[in-house]
Amino acid sequence: MNKIEEIPCPCCSQKAYATCCQPLHQGKDAPDALALMRSRFSAYALGLADYIITTTHPASLLYQDDRAEWIESILKFSRESTFHNLEILEFTPRAPFSSVTFAAHLSKKRKNTSFTEKSYFELLNGRWFYRNGLIASGLDEQLTGPSPEKLLPMAYFGDAVLKQKAEPVGEITEEIRQLVGAMQETMDALDGLGIAAPQVKKSLRIFLIRQPIENFDETITLGDLKVFINPTLFNPGEDTWADTEGCLSIPGIEADVERPYEVSVRYTDLNGEQKEERASGWYAKALMHEMDHLDGILFTDRLPAPHQKKIEPLLQAMEARIRKGRAS
Ligand SMILES: [Zn+2]
Ligand SMILES: [Zn+2]
Structure with missing residues (x-):
């Protein structure tokens, strides 16, 4: 059996995990929104709930749940899903918002649970975070959403x-x-x-x-x-x-x-x-x-x-x- 470093990266980049998503999982900042997106996909595949949480935008809707409950729901999703493939359909690298549209090919007990997502990422104090996504079930190459270069930085509570x-x-x-x-x-x-x-x-x-x-x-x-x-x-x-x-x-x-x-x-x-x-x-x-x-x-x-x-x-x-x- 291979050591985890030698396995192909679960983000389907065809690189070794050690030279792809692992450094990010160990604390290195993602250079751009696409790298962050890939590393979140592989974190789901590997059940790294803490990584999902620390790379979610601090003003995300997900924070309505308590942390223990959130970890449990991430682990449940990881456990029950089989991660077949990740297909990148679009990447618009802009700051402070970038978008990545991807198709996640998944199954759950032989049932096809694939989905397509146009996800938005925000650069906050020099680090990229997952902000939110527009989701369609199955493979939807027509999925569109506002272009990230048109999005304005938001003022959040405390501003x-x-x-x-x-x-x-x-x-x-x-x-x-x-x-x-x-x-x-x-x-x-x-x-x-x-x-x-x-x-x-x-x-x-x-x-x-x-x-x-x-x-x-x-x-x-x-x-x-x-x-x-x-x-x-x-x-x-x-x-x-x-x-x-x-x-x-x-x-x-x-x-x-x-x-x-x-x-x-x-x-x-x-x-x-x-x-x-x-x-x-x-x-x-x-x-x-x-x-x-x-x-x-x-x-x-x-x-x-x-x-x-x-x-x-x-x-x-x-x-x-x-x-x-x-x-x-
Ligand atoms: Zn990777
Ligand atoms: Zn309001």
């Missing part, structure tokens, strides 16, 4: 820009149009329903929402993209309701926030036209959540004191991870 009151927009210039386009790509890549300019470190009174449509079975479909420039909210309804909110700047933390059921909004759209609308339900909730961002308020600030106290350790842990640029 001062999220606490500032944003400045009004003057004229709708080409620069503003480009910012709105990049905000849309960033929101879509991160699978968000709305995004406000301060979340991409621009302290301007702009936000975008994919208008939520409420279905009869209580699920939500994302509708048309709407751009709100210099918005104001008025006439909130007297009835309030509470439902779960999350935020791209506070990944992994969700809480019920109580807000008025209805509200009116007045705003300028991207063509410079003045608009006014009455919104209710999820749409009204999204408007109030994004409007808060323009005034330096986060949804966690809206929670009752006992609830705030409960999530405070989670927020502090996330802030510390992001500051260190390390996942653990």
Whole structure:
């Protein structure tokens, strides 16, 4: 039997493990997002749960689970899957975001569990991290997603820009149009329903929402993209309701926030036209959540004191991870 150093690397590079992914597994920084992606694939194949965790973006959604539970789910996936092949379909090396699209050929008890993923990586304090991915089952060569060069660096919990009151927009210039386009790509890549300019470190009174449509079975479909420039909210309804909110700047933390059921909004759209609308339900909730961002308020600030106290350790842990640029 071969020593582990001599085995072919599980990332299917046709190199020996010792000269391919092993140095990364032993602590060397990945030179680029593709090397990191390959090393994460081989870490899954070898059951190296700690490596998966330390190379996951510190603001990843995965941090909602506790660490022991997370390790167990990685090990279970490794144990139950057979790793047949890794096919790289696309690599766009840009900073601070890169993308790698790959097909992972896997099976589980003879059942084909292959999938294709367009994954996004972010360079944080000089190190690459896996941020998130858009996934399709099977081999899907058509899988596309926003291009990484269009994505904007995000402001995460603890960033001062999220606490500032944003400045009004003057004229709708080409620069503003480009910012709105990049905000849309960033929101879509991160699978968000709305995004406000301060979340991409621009302290301007702009936000975008994919208008939520409420279905009869209580699920939500994302509708048309709407751009709100210099918005104001008025006439909130007297009835309030509470439902779960999350935020791209506070990944992994969700809480019920109580807000008025209805509200009116007045705003300028991207063509410079003045608009006014009455919104209710999820749409009204999204408007109030994004409007808060323009005034330096986060949804966690809206929670009752006992609830705030409960999530405070989670927020502090996330802030510390992001500051260190390390996942653990
Ligand atoms: Zn390798
Ligand atoms: Zn938010």
